Amino acid sequence: MKMNKRSILGWGSAGAATLALLTWAFVPRPVAVETATVTTGRxxxxxxxxxxxxLKDRYTVSAPVAARLTRIVLREGDRVSAGDPVAVLLPAMPSMVDERSAREAAARVAAARAGVQRANAALERAGITVEEARIELERSELLTREGFLSAARLDIVRLHLANAHRAQDAARAEREMAIQEQALAAAVLQPLGLDKGSAQPMPVHAPIDGVVLKVTQPSEATLPAGTALLEIGDPxxxxxxxxxxxxxxxxxxxxxxxxxxxxxxxxxxxxxxxxxxxxxxxxxxxxxxxxxxxxxxxxxxxxxxxxxxxxxxxxxxxxxxxxxxxxxxxxxxxxxxxxxxxxxxxxxxxxxxxxxxxxxxxxxxxxxxxxxxxxxxxxxxxxxxxxxxxxxxxxxxxx
Missing domain, CATH: 2.40.30.170 (Efflux pump adaptor protein, beta barrel domain)
Structure with missing residues (x-):
């Protein structure tokens, strides 16, 4: 009888412990979370x-005319002041002339020289005409004073003298034009070499105080008008x-x-x-x-x-x-x-x-x-x- 009571108590204790263990195992556990606090602020x-x-303003310095550019010594990062020369331009060399073009140019020079001679002869002929008209006017004035020539005839003679003077002026202008055409034709046959001592350099100036940002054309070259040389800006x-x-x-x-x-x-x-x-x-x-x-x-x-x-x-x-x-x-x-x-x-x-x-x-x-x-x-x-x-x-x- 004692053994039965002990067994019942043992089994009861074991059942209670098992029930408590199962209850603890299936009870929901708190979830681990991260938190932060509500605050006030900006x-x-x-x-x-x-x-x-x-840069707010970038300035591109360009060649104003077709010319030969000398080597630019400025480099990126160099500071410049407004008005400082940043590049130098020289007159561009003339194009080369081949044999055929040289013969054609020589023929044009000869034709221009003949044109000058013709203009000289025309000017001399106009001078003779003026002299004839002047002598005729003197004779007509004398006859008019003596009553042998009418005043209307005298006016016609005076108009002839004025016309002769205008023709002489035109002949003189034709002669000047012929001389210039001869010089123009002769310029083609001049040697290609350019005397650096006689060439007048043309400096290109910086528009503002600033820093060289980019040198577009650092080396010497012959450039057309409007070619960008360098860029300048104020940092x-x-x-x-x-x-x-x-x-x-x-x-x-x-x-x-x-x-x-x-x-x-x-x-x-x-x-x-x-x-x-x-x-x-x-x-x-x-x-x-x-x-x-x-x-x-x-x-x-x-x-x-x-x-x-x-x-x-x-x-x-x-x-x-x-x-x-x-x-x-x-x-x-x-x-x-x-x-x-x-x-x-x-x-x-x-x-x-x-x-x-x-x-x-x-x-x-x-x-x-x-x-x-x-x-x-x-x-x-x-x-x-x-x-x-x-x-x-x-x-x-x-x-």
């Missing part, structure tokens, strides 16, 4: 995009160009604050000066066509080290489109979609997760501005795991 929503530096007048998506560019209005980062120094403050009115198509690295707009940013003040920046250097531009000094802030990782486009968070109350819908007024890469639904100091679950639900027991994971 909220900034910005558009971040890669940009590049650009002190620098701007930043960012190519924004058109959907972002409409938010980046004139005067918005901008921060220039990742240029090799501390952040630089600036302002949006212009949003260009025309967009362009750009293919992204993924092969997607995008419509982008150039946004120009002026710097408020150049920090130490900015003088080492040059034209076309890469930077990161962050344009602030929304700035709230006192806002309720929650980490972006605590938000998740809820109820047809709304947003919600899990806050912790008495060791349990509580679903809380919120109204988000804005968000950036790290924080969200909560207009309603949360108060500063509340603890939120960051990146809630799928096992978390409303009323679920949670345990804060220690870092």
């Amino acid at each position: 909220f900034e929503e910005s558009i971040e995009e890669d940009g590049r530096t650009r 002190a007048r620098m701007e930043v160009v960012a190519e924004l998506l058109t959907t972002d560019a409409v938010k980046a209005g004139l005067g918005h604050r901008a921060i220039i980062e990742r240029w090799g120094g501390p952040p630089v403050q600036g302002r949006v000066r212009r949003v260009e009115p025309a967009a362009f198509t750009k293919v992204s690295a993924l092969g997607i066509e995008e419509q982008r707009v150039k946004v120009l940013i002026d710097l408020d003040q150049q920090p130490a080290g900015w003088e080492l920046m040059g034209d076309g250097f890469r930077v990161t531009a962050r344009i602030v489109i929304q700035d709230v000094p006192h806002a309720v802030l929650a980490p972006v990782g605590a938000l998740f979609p809820f109820a047809d486009g709304g947003m919600a968070v899990y806050q912790i109350s008495n060791g349990r997760a509580r679903l809380q819908p919120v109204e988000v007024a804005g968000r950036n890469a790290n924080e969200a501005w909560i207009r309603s639904g949360l108060e500063p100091g509340q603890a939120l679950i960051v990146y809630p795991p799928p096992t978390v639900s409303d009323g679920q027991r949670v345990q804060i994971r220690r870092q």
